[in-house]
Amino acid sequence: MxxxxxxxxxxxxxxxxxxxxxxxxxxxxxxxxxxGIGVLDSSFLSVANIxxxxxxxxxxxxxALGVSGALITRxxxxxxxxxxxxxxxxxxxxxxxxxxxxxxxxxxxxxxxFVPILLAICVGLLIGVINGVVVAYLKVPPFIATLxxxxxxxxxxxxxxNAQPIGGLRNDFTSIASGSFLNIPNLVIIAAIxxxxxxxxxxxxxxxxxxxxxxxxxxxAEVSGVNVDATLIKVYALAxxxxxxxxxxxxARTGGATNNYGLMYELDAIAAAxxxxxxxxxxxxxxxxxxxxxxxxxxxxxGLVILGVxxxxxxxxxxxxxxxxxxxxxRKYLAKR
Numbered sequence: 001m002x003x004x005x006x007x008x009x010x011x012x013x014x015x016x017x018x019x020x021x022x023x024x025x026x027x028x029x030x031x032x033x034x035x036g037i038g039v040l041d042s043s044f045l046s047v048a049n050i051x052x053x054x055x056x057x058x059x060x061x062x063x064a065l066g067v068s069g070a071l072i073t074r075x076x077x078x079x080x081x082x083x084x085x086x087x088x089x090x091x092x093x094x095x096x097x098x099x100x101x102x103x104x105x106x107x108x109x110x111x112x113x114f115v116p117i118l119l120a121i122c123v124g125l126l127i128g129v130i131n132g133v134v135v136a137y138l139k140v141p142p143f144i145a146t147l148x149x150x151x152x153x154x155x156x157x158x159x160x161x162n163a164q165p166i167g168g169l170r171n172d173f174t175s176i177a178s179g180s181f182l183n184i185p186n187l188v189i190i191a192a193i194x195x196x197x198x199x200x201x202x203x204x205x206x207x208x209x210x211x212x213x214x215x216x217x218x219x220x221a222e223v224s225g226v227n228v229d230a231t232l233i234k235v236y237a238l239a240x241x242x243x244x245x246x247x248x249x250x251x252a253r254t255g256g257a258t259n260n261y262g263l264m265y266e267l268d269a270i271a272a273a274x275x276x277x278x279x280x281x282x283x284x285x286x287x288x289x290x291x292x293x294x295x296x297x298x299x300x301x302x303g304l305v306i307l308g309v310x311x312x313x314x315x316x317x318x319x320x321x322x323x324x325x326x327x328x329x330x331r332k333y334l335a336k337r
Contacts, residue, residue: 022086024275026235033296037303041149044306051185055177057247057298058283059192059253063278064269064294065198065287066242069235071273072215075135075142077236078266079149080243083127085262086157087120087247092257094119100168100208104161113172128240129152132233150266158261167256177253185250194242197288201238211219211235215282272297297321 039044065078070077093104094116127149134145165223179186202208210231222228251257276293278285300321306316 009292015106026289026296030296030299033299033303037299037307038053040305041303044303046056046315049302049306052300053295053302055185055253056302057294057310058185059249060185060265060268060272060298061179061191061294062194062246062249062270062292063265065194066239066246067269068198068273068278068285068287068290069211070142070213071270071278072282073232074215074218074233075232075235076270077131077239078143078146078270079127080146080155081265082150082153082157083124083243083262084250084265085257085259086127086153086160086245087124087244087259088251088261089152089157089161089166089247089259090123091116091120091168091248092163095173095251096166096172102164102168104164104166108172113170117245117248120248121241123245124240124242124247125237126240126245128237129233131240135236136229136232148225155261157261161257161259163259165256165258166251169251169255173252174255175252177239177249177254187253188250190324194245195257195287195291201219201285202287204278207231207234212283215279215284216324217283224323234307243310268318271318275321 034045043049063084066076069081078148092292094108094111098110131142131146131149134140134141134149138145175186176190177187181189203210210221210226213226214228214231218228245318247257247262250261272293273285273290273291274280275296276285276289276291278290278293297318300317301314304317309317
């Protein structure tokens with residue numbers, strides 16, 4: 001009689017364990033990576049290294065949050081990395097020290113710190129608006145529209161910088177990235193603010209509800225009164241503004257910029273968002289999952305470097321992760337159908 005009572009209970013427990021593992025798989029993967037790499041090399045879990053991972057992940061998280069809106073609405077944004085690079089060049093060129101010998105603009109007056117950063121954000125936003133108009137009104141598939149924009153923006157970055165590196169940045173600009181508040185890196189604080197704002201937009205505003213509605217079924221959303229075209233333009237505009245902010249922060253963190261900044265950043269962002277649960281089929285994705293996906297990528301990148309894995313093999317591993325994440329997402333979508 002006691003055996004009969006135990007079996008149903010164990011079945012329930014097994015089922016609940018499977019459900020827990022399924023719902024929290026991404027967080028378990030992150031924990032497993034931290035523990036596994038930490039066991040192989042104890043320096044990985046040092047406070048200095050974990051702090052460095054969070055600093056690098058901060059800029060990447062902002063880019064991934066920008067890409068996520070396009071992905072949720074069944075689109076994509078291949079121009080993200082080049083927009084980050086272009087806006088990094090804009091912010092850096094306007095924030096060089098007055099006494100720096102190789103200034104891009106020799107006679108430009110010293111500007112308040114916020115002006116070039118705001119300009120970088122506005123340039124990113126403008127590029128995003130153009131992407132949105134091409135996708136929404138010209139009906140060009142997002143893949144092609146943003147691929148074309150990626151090439152255009154890279155050309156503009158080369159023209160703007162004359163393919164020359166930009167250095168000699170002002171200390172008040174670079175201190176944004178190197179400084180901290182209450183021992184928390186400034187970049188982490190800025191990223192946390194952006195994360196909260198995007199979470200609020202996605203979960204507490206009508207615009208956020210429209211994003212998910214369009215991703216779930218654009219035709220049904222339009223019949224329900226959603227202005228699909230206007231919403232798509234806002235999605236890509238928001239993404240562009242986030243790329244502009246990320247570009248300015250990247251320039252501050254690295255102390256300079258070149259026309260080649262941002263190369264492949266869009267693929268890392270798309271992969272991180274997909275790993276974090278943003279469905280390539282649209283309509284699904286959480287901010288918490290996106291940030292965890294970014295952390296998984298950065299932990300993996302950092303861990304492979306510490307373990308001495310060749311940079312070429314690192315690319316192979318990242319490519320396999322991207323394919324695996326998308327394949328897993330598609331299998332879940334087909335299973336639901």
